[in-house]
Amino acid sequence: MSQDVNGGRSYHSPRRAEQAAATRSAVIGAARELFLREGYAGTTVSAVAARAQVAVDTVYAAVGRKPALLREVVETSISGTDHAVPAAERDYVVRIRQAAGAREKIRIYADAVAQIQGRLGPVYLALREASSTDQDCRELWTTISSRRAANMRDFVADLRVTGELRDDLSDEDMADIVWSMNGPEHWALLVHERGWTTERFGTWLADVWTRSLTVTG
Template sequence: MAPAPKTAAPKTAAPKASVPKTTRRTAQAADTRLHIVATSRRLFLANGYVRTTIEGIAAESGVAVQTVYNSVGNKAALLSAVLDSAAAGPNAPAQVLEFMRERTREAGDLQSLLVVLADWFTEVHQRTGAVLGVIAQAAAVDADVAKLEKARALQRLTRYHEAAAAVRARGGLTSGMSDEDAAAAIWSLGHPQAYRTLVDAAGWTPEAYREWILKALAAALA
């Protein structure tokens, strides 16, 4: 008697892919952080640094006080995060250094690079001016914010060494200026205080500031 033919085992449906919990938690944490930073910015600008409290930020954000500390940190850390958010603007979540390197790479010649710098200074100062004003006031009463203000100034100076090298690579700095000196020139010409004085105090338009900074950079670096 012939053996009975073997039958194939029934196919079982593949299990549905599920989003890992860690991914969901990471996304939720990122959203919470963004919400806290946005709330902090609104309160800092409306009430000033001293009158804005962690408790008030937590209440406005609809989270526990400890969540504010866990997501961002203390008041100085919140102010730092607010500055980062303002600087990135519509380019977020990309970091400033990331997208500015891309803009620099796309500038094929010296004039194009100077335009990138002039456009950036005009763009970023309009977004960060009010936040930097809060930082300047807070630095007088909070040692952590004073350290933040100093660290950010040095950070800008360090980063402009990359811009100086890019200027040299495109035929600039023919006067013999070093990259270090060029970075200092870019830092000083594009300093936020220069923008605030010329635009906010002296009444220049952002367009007039852009034309000035472009000419000043060309004169200093070309």
């Protein structure tokens, strides 16, 4: 027990923190399920609350309004955890930075993209569709797309240091090439439509990027 500034006693309850985390996870999971099944417009906060078996006020307290729910669904799909993780702190980014050669960096990233799209792809495609009619979704789509583009410029800059990249393409062009292929579109076509495995998709991405970006390919 500890003393608060007003002389009263304050308490830290690990059990309460665990319960709050579990509630938040349930809310985000319910929102994900409903966004994918009903679409953004067809999903209500009350439906999310009912699916998560909590009160509507609990949804607002745990995550926020519907735009915040969608953002958290996207962010947790990217991170694979129950919270957003900045790009520089993600495990695969750390491993990319530590890898010595461009080919190994590309392989690590391609594998990460293949794994992430299994979680993110359906959500991202739903967000893209909703962005054509909903302003909140449009703003989130623009934010995420711009962030992806900035992250790819950082990725290519890290590759450039190895001395293995082509000189006839600018770093901006290379970043655009990677950006155009690390979204859900190629994943949906090859994995969902053509039945490729996640591993095959990751291997293909690494091969295409290596051939497109490096000197000897």
